[in-house]
Amino acid sequence: MALKIGIVGMNGIGNRHADCYAGEPLAQLVAVCDVVKERADKAAEKHGVKAYYSLEEMLRQEPELEIVDITTGGIENGSWHFEPAMQAIAAGKHVLIEKPLANNIEEGRELVRFAAEKKVYLGCNLNHYFSAPAQRARQYMDEGDIGETVYCLAKMGFNGGEELYATPKSPKDKGQPYFHMKAFLTHPFSVMRYYCGDITHIQTFSNQAGFRKSAGDITVSINSIHVKFASGAAGYLLSQRGDATYGLGGWWTMEVGGTKGTFCIENCVEKVSYWRAQKGVPSIGSHPQPEVTSSGVTEFNSTFNNRLRAFLEDVSNGVPREHIRASGRDALAVLEYTYAVIESYEQGGAVVRPHPLPAFHGDPLWMK
Template sequence: MAVKIGIVGMNGIGNNHAACYKEDDLAEVVAVCDVVKERADASAERFGVKAYYSVKDMIEGEQDLKIVDITTGGIDNGSWHFEPAMEAIGYGKHVLVEKPLCHDVREARDLVAFAEKQRVYLGCNLNHYFTSPAEKAKQYMDSGDVGELVYCLAKMGFNGGEMNYALANSPKIKGHPYFHMRAFLTHPFSVMRHFCGEITHIQTFSDRPGFRRSAGDVMVSINSIHVKFANGGVGYLLSQRGDTVYGLGGWWSLEVAGSRGTFCIENCVEKVSFWKATKGIAPISVQPEPEVTHFGTNDFNRTFHNRLHAFLEDVENKVAFEQLRASGRDALAVLEYVHAVQESYERGGEVVRPHPLPPLHGDPHFMM
């Protein structure tokens, strides 16, 4: 039976989500909501549903609504997430929030705590590991083919360079130094954590190029981030926002190396390569031939369909709260990492330990 969904925030990403749900047999969008009446009305007409202009009116007007999808934006793409999400959770609705979970990490902590108190599912659109290459790579890890984690290298950002640069005039970006950190680093951190576990130490060396400085652009757009994982592995994340042209691996690459093998995902959805450690490998001169799996696509947009469907599946299957994929708790973890990056930058590159997550209590219905 299809799950009835209301979408809040009908700018670009909200319409993207609605289009994804239209293709999903598990989903039935019954309402759209936006404080800008023209946006709500246009989306309602496009998708053949009713328009609302407040979360309260939408929930009270749609008695069978089960999920509220929050796709609002705001400063750093997240300052309008907290209030509608809290309101929907207060009504006992399951909630999916676009990334980042919140603009402010303190609000994110409150949001996760409130969802747990209300016993509702809270998910986040951490869609970058809902891909076929990520599934294949996870199989390598779960089967023991990777072994003990040694290192993780992640590179995610945007192509660009000085000749393509233009100062952003949007009020959600202009004048906000941490826009790239808050709006984007959630994604690569979520992928690193998905494969390698919790991060316990973070240190960043971040800056902006001269052409941004000359234009009066305050965005700290280049981030070179060193991390330590709880399991003893180390990691590195390089991200920039259109300050140069990316080379090998494209805009998105992830390499995870363990004591028994190494895998590398390129361009998120494109392919995964795996190098198996075998006895007799020469230290430098001989590189084993990798097992390469191509998935025949470079359509990143399919990750939205995959992630939204996963949330619907988890809600319908009534999974244990701690088993919810890309949960609010997961999103809070990576937001804590982003906050630690910001703190490290403000301290001139000091090592920072991210704020710990709240304790897991476990679901008594599943822990017999």
């Protein structure tokens, strides 16, 4: 049976979600909400649903709503998530929040705590590992083809350089030194954690290109981050916000190497290559030919459909709340990592241990 959904925030991402729900059998979009009346009215007319201009009114007038999808933005792309999400959770609705979970770590922790208290599903749009190459890579790991994880290398950023630069103009990023960290590191950190588990130590050396400094732009836009996973594996993340042009592998690469093999995903949705560890291959020099799986997909936006469907499936199937895919707890983990990056940067590259996550308690109705 289709789940009744209301969307809060009808700008770019909200409208993308609405389009996804329109073609999804598990979804029934019944309402849209935005404090900007024109946005709400336009989306409502397109999708044939009711428009609201406050979440309080939408919750009162649509008591059968099951899911509230929070696609608002705000400062650092996350300051408008907390209030509507808390309202929806208090009303007993399941909630999906656009990334990042919040732009304030205390708010992120409270969202996860309150959702657990109210026994509702809380998910986040960590959509970068909802792609065919990512799922094939996960299969390599689950079937033992990677072995013990040795390292994880991630590179994610934006195409840019001095000739393409434009100074920040919106209050959401202008004057916000940690805009790139809070708005974007969620994605690479979430994928690194998806493959390699929890991160226990973080050290960063961050900077910005000279043309940003000359323009008075205070965004800390180049992030060189070294991490240690709980497993003992080493990790490295390089992320930059248009300070340089793309290199090998495009805007998004993820390589995980292990004792039995290594995979590398290129451009997020496009392909994954796998190299099996084997005898007879010189330690330096020639390289075995990889097994390459191309998805035939080049459109990144396909990940939105995949992620939204996964959330709807988990809610429909009643999976344990602590084990839904890309949960609020998962989103809190990567927000904790982001705050550890900021702390390391402010301390001149000190090693920082991220704040521990809340413990799993387990649902007694499932753990019989």
